[in-house]
Amino acid sequence: MQLPVNLALDLGTTSLAGRLLDQAGRCLAEGQVPNRQAKYGADVLRRLEAARAGNGASLQSILVDCVNELVDGLLQSAGSDANSIQTAAAAANPAISLLFQNRPVDSLLVPPYKPADCSAVHVAADEVGLQLSCPVYLFPLINGFVGGDLVAFLFGQPSPKTPTLFVDVGTNGEIALFVDGQWWVTSVAAGPAFEGGEIGSGMLYGPGAIMGVKVQGDRFVLDVVTGQPPAGVCGSGLAEAVAVAIDAGLIDRHGSIVSPGAVESNLSRYLVPHGDGFAISLYRDAHKQILIEQKDVRNFQLAKAAVHAGVECLLQKAAVETSDIAEVVLTGAFGFSLSKEALKKVALLPANMVDRVRFEPGGALAGVSKMLWQEDGRMQVEALAKKLKPYPLSGSPEFEKAFVAAIDF
Structure with missing residues (x-):
C-alpha cells in the first residue's frame, strides 16, 4: 500500500512548477514544464483576449494537460500513483487562475479589473479534466492584478x-x-524575458540552459545547468550575459549592441553580424549557435x-x-x-x-507546500490575503x- 502524498503547484504564465510532499512536508519529487498556453500569447493580456474571443475552453484544456503532464512526471519520480495524492493546492496569478477554471475573464479586461469573487476555491478534478482523485485548493486572489502566487510567496x-x-x-x-x-x-x-520567453535562444531553466556568464581574461565562461552542452539561455543567463557585456563594452548604457570596432578588448570577437547590426555569440558548435540579439536586450x-x-x-x-x-x-x-x-x-x-x-x-511553491502540511494552513493563508492592500x-x-x-x- 502506497503512503499518502500531497501535491503543491505553482501555475505560472510561462512555466508550471510542482512538488510532491509526504505527510511530514518532506519533498519527494519536484519538477516543472512549460505553460503551452503561450501559443495564444506570451503575456496574460493576449490570453485573456483570446479567451474572451471564444478560446477559453481551449486555454483551459491546454493548461490542464500541462498540469497532468507535470503531475505524471512527479509521480513517476516518486514511485507513486495518482490515487496516493490526498490533498492538492495551487497558486496562480489572476488570469491563469480564471483560465484554469474556464471562468469568464471580462472582469480582468475592463475597469475596475477585479474578478467578481477573489475567494479561495476548491476545483473538482473531474470537472476540469485533471487526473487526480481529490479537488485542488486554489489560493485566493487579491484583485485583478495580484494573485494567489504572491499570497503563497x-x-x-x-x-x-x-x-x-x-x-x-x-x-x-x-x-x-x-x-x-x-x-x-x-x-x-x-x-x-525573465523566464527565457520571446528570447531568440531562450529556454526555461533546465538541463542545458546557460544560467550564468562570467569573464575570465578575454573569454566568456558559461555556467550550464547539469554541465551539459549549452542548449539555450534562461533568464539568469540572459541577465548575466547582459551584465558582463555592459562591463566589457559590448552593450552601451542605452542597451545598444555596439560594433566590434568600438570594443578595445579581445572580447570584441564575440560580436557577430546579425540582421542590420550585431549580436553577441555565447556559444557555437557544428549544430547551433546561441546568440544574444538586439531584440533580446x-x-x-x-x-x-x-x-x-x-x-x-x-x-x-x-x-x-x-x-x-x-x-x-x-x-x-x-x-x-x-x-x-x-x-x-x-x-x-x-x-x-x-x-x-x-x-x-x-517562493510561491514553497508557500503552497507550507500550507499543505500545516493543520490550519488554509485559514492562515486566507487571513493573510485579507491583510494585503493592493495599489494599482x-x-x-x-x-x-x-x-x-x-x-x-
Missing part, C-alpha cells in the same frame, strides 16, 4: 522585519512591501524597467525610502542563480538596495515616468 516566508520588500520576478512581476504592520502590494507586466530592458519602476512607485506610495529597506527578498524565474553584481549592473532594483537582497528560490499601477503617470527613467542601464 508571502505565506512561505518567516515573519518579516520592517520594512521588507518582496519581489517575485516573472512574466507577471509581483511586488509587496511590509512596513509598520501593513502590507502594500502591486504587480507589473514584465513580459516573459530590448525585451530584457522592458522587463527590468517595469520591475524597477514598480518598486520605486510602491515605496513612494508607502512613503518609504530605498535606504530604509531592511531586506529585499527576491524569488521567481531567475533569482536564485543571479549574482548581486549582475543584479546591480542591469539595474533591476535601485542600486542601494542590492546588498540587502536575499534570494529565495521557488497600470496607466498611472508616476509609473510611466519611472518606467522610462529605468530603461537605461
Whole structure:
C-alpha cells in the first residue's frame, strides 16, 4: 500500500512548477514544464483576449494537460500513483487562475479589473479534466492584478522585519512591501524575458540552459545547468550575459549592441553580424549557435524597467525610502542563480538596495507546500490575503515616468 502524498503547484504564465510532499512536508519529487498556453500569447493580456474571443475552453484544456503532464512526471519520480495524492493546492496569478477554471475573464479586461469573487476555491478534478482523485485548493486572489502566487510567496516566508520588500520576478512581476504592520502590494507586466520567453535562444531553466556568464581574461565562461552542452539561455543567463557585456563594452548604457570596432578588448570577437547590426555569440558548435540579439536586450530592458519602476512607485506610495529597506527578498524565474553584481549592473532594483537582497528560490511553491502540511494552513493563508492592500499601477503617470527613467542601464 502506497503512503499518502500531497501535491503543491505553482501555475505560472510561462512555466508550471510542482512538488510532491509526504505527510511530514518532506519533498519527494519536484519538477516543472512549460505553460503551452503561450501559443495564444506570451503575456496574460493576449490570453485573456483570446479567451474572451471564444478560446477559453481551449486555454483551459491546454493548461490542464500541462498540469497532468507535470503531475505524471512527479509521480513517476516518486514511485507513486495518482490515487496516493490526498490533498492538492495551487497558486496562480489572476488570469491563469480564471483560465484554469474556464471562468469568464471580462472582469480582468475592463475597469475596475477585479474578478467578481477573489475567494479561495476548491476545483473538482473531474470537472476540469485533471487526473487526480481529490479537488485542488486554489489560493485566493487579491484583485485583478495580484494573485494567489504572491499570497503563497508571502505565506512561505518567516515573519518579516520592517520594512521588507518582496519581489517575485516573472512574466507577471509581483511586488509587496511590509512596513509598520501593513502590507502594500502591486504587480507589473514584465513580459516573459525573465523566464527565457520571446528570447531568440531562450529556454526555461533546465538541463542545458546557460544560467550564468562570467569573464575570465578575454573569454566568456558559461555556467550550464547539469554541465551539459549549452542548449539555450534562461533568464539568469540572459541577465548575466547582459551584465558582463555592459562591463566589457559590448552593450552601451542605452542597451545598444555596439560594433566590434568600438570594443578595445579581445572580447570584441564575440560580436557577430546579425540582421542590420550585431549580436553577441555565447556559444557555437557544428549544430547551433546561441546568440544574444538586439531584440533580446530590448525585451530584457522592458522587463527590468517595469520591475524597477514598480518598486520605486510602491515605496513612494508607502512613503518609504530605498535606504530604509531592511531586506529585499527576491524569488521567481531567475533569482536564485543571479549574482548581486549582475543584479546591480542591469539595474533591476535601485542600486542601494542590492546588498540587502536575499534570494529565495521557488517562493510561491514553497508557500503552497507550507500550507499543505500545516493543520490550519488554509485559514492562515486566507487571513493573510485579507491583510494585503493592493495599489494599482497600470496607466498611472508616476509609473510611466519611472518606467522610462529605468530603461537605461
